Amino acid sequence: MKKIWSAILALTMTAAVLAGCGAKGTGGQAGSGAASSGLSGSVSTNGSTSMEKVIGSLKEQFMTDHPDVTVSYDATGSGSGIEAVANGSCDIGLSSRALKDEETAKGLTGTTVALDGIAIIVSADSKVDDLTLEQIASIFTSETTDWSTVGGAAGPIACIGREANSGTRDGFESITQTKDRCRLAQELTSTGAVIEAVKNSPNAIGYASFSDVEGKDGIKAIRVGGVACSEATVLDGTYQIQRPFVLVTRDGAALSKAAQAFFDFATSAGANGIIENVGAVPTAK
Secondary structure, three states: OHHHHHHHHHHHHHHHHHHHHHHHOHHHOOOOOOOOOOOOEEEEEEEOOOOHHHHHHHHHHHHHHOOOEEEEEEEOOHHHHHHHHHOOOOOEEEEOOOOOHHHHOOOEEEEEEEEEEEEEEEEOOOOOOEEOHHHHHHHHOOOOOEHHHHOOOOOEOEEEEEOOOOHHHHHHHHHHOOOOOOOOOEEEOOHHHHHHHHHOOOOEEEEEEHHHHOOOOOEEEOEEOOEOOOHHHHHHOOOOOEEEEEEEEEOOOOOOHHHHHHHHHHOOHHHHHHHHHOOOEEOOO
């Protein structure tokens, strides 16, 4: 009798184990992905190319936390992103400059998510390591045209900059007081293109988001008035050429549940580490 009961017990345990294995293997998916957070839908962002790393990292973490939400990023430039949110074709606009009075008058609100230094870049082999704000302005307005007059090897200076719609250009020209006076050898439509152009031209000088410049081969960010561009000097204000990274929304137009959740995450202290990891300076406390 004991043998019979032992056999019955063994069969029962085996069946239970097999049933459990079958449940885990259903569809081959159980345990292989993140559990649903209960949040679903899509979030569209549009704007600044300089914010690519910041938004890319934020949306990657957000979609990991919320696997049923898709966050898209359309890198069109700050001006286009501001217009996109104004006309309702995206949820959140991205601007690498503060909103202008005429934009806030249209019912737009800007929320700063991070600060970013605008690095002044030259070829890695350039002899120039430091320029004053006044010298930079003089170079970009063609008052200074040869590197030998600012401590470099003799040769004509080629200025590389961004297109008129760019938040980076707007920030650079506002701070250097060169608006509508810059004379550019090349006017390019993305931060990456500016970096590549300077890298490939020994006599070039350009400006680009510090978060994109950091760690790049073939170029170097020079000091401005003796101050290097870094997270610390941007935060304490000693580096003069800096601007905000801004999330743009419409007043009175409620975001979807998914878009509001992404906005809240991006502007929270919980996102600070993500923003710091890509070289920008978070502002949330």
